[in-house]
Amino acid sequence: MSLRDKIEADYKNALKSKDKNKISTYRLILAGIKDVDINNRSGPEKKETNDEDIKKLLKKMVKQRSESIEVYKKNNRNDLLEIEEGELVVISGYLPKQLSEEDTKKICVEIINSTGASSIKDMGKVMGELKKKHADSIDFSKAGIILKELLNK
Numbered sequence: 001m002s003l004r005d006k007i008e009a010d011y012k013n014a015l016k017s018k019d020k021n022k023i024s025t026y027r028l029i030l031a032g033i034k035d036v037d038i039n040n041r042s043g044p045e046k047k048e049t050n051d052e053d054i055k056k057l058l059k060k061m062v063k064q065r066s067e068s069i070e071v072y073k074k075n076n077r078n079d080l081l082e083i084e085e086g087e088l089v090v091i092s093g094y095l096p097k098q099l100s101e102e103d104t105k106k107i108c109v110e111i112i113n114s115t116g117a118s119s120i121k122d123m124g125k126v127m128g129e130l131k132k133k134h135a136d137s138i139d140f141s142k143a144g145i146i147l148k149e150l151l152n153k
Contacts, residue, residue: 003051003094004033021083025090032057054094055136061091063141096136101146104138108146120151 001009011026036057037049065088072081099107111129115122126147130138 003054004049007033007054007094021086022090025087028087029058029061029091032061058091058095062088062095065091098139099134099137101142104143105146105150107134107138108143108150112147112150117151120148123147123151126151 007026007029011023011030014022014026033049033054036053040047040049040053065084068084069081069088072078072084107130108126111117111126111133112122115125115129117123117126123144127140127143130140130143
């Protein structure tokens, strides 16, 4: 079952159970997928939308929700905070689990050692390796912070 089919099936189940929060989140996801479909059809390289395109969209949506949550926490907007957290749970349920900060740090150290990176100038090379080997499992915003810390020693 493709990721799109799974999302559509879950959307139908949310409609049946009349869960308003999930319904609105699924509508956001499906609207985003339709936008990706349109971009893929109208671009210079016409192609079908695949699971990787959808994962990329979901990661972007997770990042947006995380940023909004931080803003709402700072401004004590608990009403909006709850909505964003609910959306974040639903959206991130379709993505592979992200590694913990500890595991990310271990992987970063391994790649730094294997590539021979010695300064912040080598960060691009290390990030490239991380993306090749761990594209779905690492939060690259955390990895960037960890790499800067490790390479500035």
